[in-house]
Amino acid sequence: MTRKLGTRAVALMTALAIAAPAAMVATPASAFAFNDVRIEGAERIEAATILSFANIARGQEVPGGDLNEALQRLQNSGLFESVEVIPQGSTLVIRVSEYPTINQISIEGNKRINDEDLQAVIQSQARRVYQPSTALSDATAIAQAYAARGRLAARVDPRIIRRDGNRVDLVFEVSEGDVTxxxxxxxxxxxxxxxxxxxxxxxxxxxxxxxxxxxxxxxxxxxxxxxxxxxxxxxxxxxxxxxxxxxxxxxxxxxxxxxxxxxxxxEGPQYRFGTVDTVSEIPGVDASAFSAQNRVRRGAVYNPAAIDNTIRRMETVAIEQGLDFVNIEPRVTRNPGSRTLDLTFALTRGPRVFVERIDIEGNTTTLDRVIRRQFRTVEGDPFNPREIRNSAERIRALGYFSDAQVETRQGSSEQQVIVDVNVEEQPTGSLSFGASYGQNAGVGFNAALNERNFLGRGQEVGVAVSTADGDRQAEVNFVEPYLLGRDLRWRFSGGYAETEQLNSKYDTRSAFIGTGLQFPVSQNGRLEVRYRLSRDTIFNVADGIPDDDEAVEPRSSSLIIDDEGARTTSALGYVYSYDSRITGLNPLTGYKLNFSQDFAGLGGDTKNVKTALLAGVESRAWREEVTLRAEFEAGAILSYDDSDTRIIDRYRNGTKIRGFEPNGIGPRDLRAENEDALGGNYFWVARAEAQFPLGLPEEYGISGGLFADVGSVWGLDNTTAYTPAGDAYEIDDGMKVRASVGASLFWTTPIGPLRFNFSHAVKQEDYDEEQNFDLTISTRF
CATH class of the missing domain: 3.10.20.310 (membrane protein fhac)
Incomplete structure (x- = not known):
């Protein structure tokens, strides 16, 4: 029985195998013909849109593969969460489930970056169709925003919360992680x-x-x-x-x-300049005038800034001689054996190319003219690639932009170029609060509001207020760096200050306004012509006379009593400044010089001439690990027209000689009950210091220093003082040298570079007031 059943099964299977191909050829089982297409589940999307993606024609035979392709097209359209294509006899059913609409978008878990900043980087929007791929790319964009702030471990997961009406809330769950x-x-x-x-x-x-x-x-x-x-x-x-x-x-x-x-x-070897020549390859152009502008010296350490400086000077000569399209080509020949670079400045004829125009984009706040004035080239001038690069550096140096790109492209012809300037604005205002400490002044507080690009005009506006024990100041400043579109820096300032018995027995009150106009006189030098009008008052002088039955205070010097009252000063002056770091030709050593004179007497009550000098040098040594500084400063006030200087005008040390209090040195009335410091008409001080690492990790921002100061304050117009009884005596106003040594601790902090000075006076007078410690904001050289 079993054998018979097996034989019949084999025969049946063989018959089916032979019959099946014939049936497929005669009537393809995988082909369909539809008289109708029914769409189910569509709410927002039109049927015509769905049919256009499906691309199924009515009444025609449709192979099964075409149905599969229709399904793929509908799924790839990004319109549907799910798609089914179901043949039902002569009807094709397309059943879709649309993506929901985004009801709202929220971001959770973010603390370091606010919602507004993160919303700006995502593409998903409320009341738009939810797209999983878009949500994933948004999560990546948020993670990248965190990565840009150093949080590479940040994770962002998109989640949806189902709502009625086929809506969802899109939530980005942020795990910020730690800063990388x-x-x-x-x-x-x-x-x-x-x-x-x-x-x-x-x-x-x-x-x-x-x-x-x-x-x-x-x-x-x-x-x-x-x-x-x-x-x-x-x-x-x-x-x-x-x-x-x-x-x-x-x-x-x-x-x-x-x-x-x-x-x-x-690193490679260190090179020095070898031979330096200047040649002209332009017929009729003599190289001698250009050679005279050479600032590269044989034997000097190679520095690209020295070459650029010389090229700039030579280009100026070409302009003065009316020579256009002159290229100053630096040709360098290496001599590895001697480690020297031979340099030749070749004057060659460049292509006749002009600047067609300068296009500026991206400056939403800054005016075009503020950017345009950084160019020494204007439309129609010969094209100078070096000058365009220098202009780009000047634009970046403004500090107004987080990014500034300057590129060139061909203009309307081969002989013209267009300069494209693309900038990205950044905040230029700052609001700062700080505190200070002085051994005598105690704890002080200050606040300052500064705007470096006021109304996008490139102007500077600043307001500062400070207060300490016995000292209050307020000041406002305005600077127009390009008056009349030229390199003329005009400033206006005004202020008010009060002091109360700071190492003295009198109070002061001062109000002033001032203005100045500064302009270049050389590559590294500038000159400012200035004017200042002030009203200075000395009051509450301890004169030894009881007031309203109060206790009698110890009497001040008769010289100070005579100075009590208000006086107006109207002074016109100038200041010349030189700074070698402007060109940066020597990166290891920098020089600065300031010389000023102010002539008081153009109106007002004060008649004097005030002269001041400051010269300094800073250099790096010992593989640039140690910074050495030296400064010399001096000043003199000379009265005329039978007028004497007042104590408020004279030099009173301040912080000029470290190790001594303000008003702590100089001529002093030792026979007065208060033994008042009187200040001096003259001063000089020499300062030397070294700053060096302490072996601590440099990321701590802590370094050490040693310093030594020596100087003096001396000189009075009137040295005769009087006792309360009217007896006269002389005050010693001779030049007596003071000196101090000390150690400093420098600490770079987010609130500014702090400097702790520990001083010891090694040469002083018995009556001098020492100051062994002070904390200041470290000023740059």
């Missing part, structure tokens, strides 16, 4: 400079004890190319012409909360 800090910055291949010195060059910093406030220690990949350029500029300005950054290797730790960044560099 730079734990360590290292270098390989550096021999001339230590890791510590190179880290000072970079914009990126290591995480330190102030990591909560400093964002430069977060890892931002976009900052690396800028750091590479800073390193390149640093080395090449010190003679390393072959320097290159071979690679930068950022390595993230397993916890994804810190990076180790290593710069692999190749």
């Amino acid at each position: 800090e730079i734990e360590r910055i290292g270098f390989t291949g550096n021999r001339a400079f230590s890791d510590r010195r190179l880290r000072q060059v970079l914009e990126t910093k290591q995480a330190g004890i102030l990591r909560t406030f400093i964002q430069a220690d977060t890892f931002v990949p976009e900052r690396i190319p800028f750091d590479e350029q800073l390193l390149t500029d640093f080395y090449r300005s010190r003679g390393y012409a072959d320097f290159k950054v071979q690679a930068v290797a950022p390595e993230i730790v397993r916890e994804r909360d810190a990076f180790y960044v290593t710069f692999n560099i190749q």
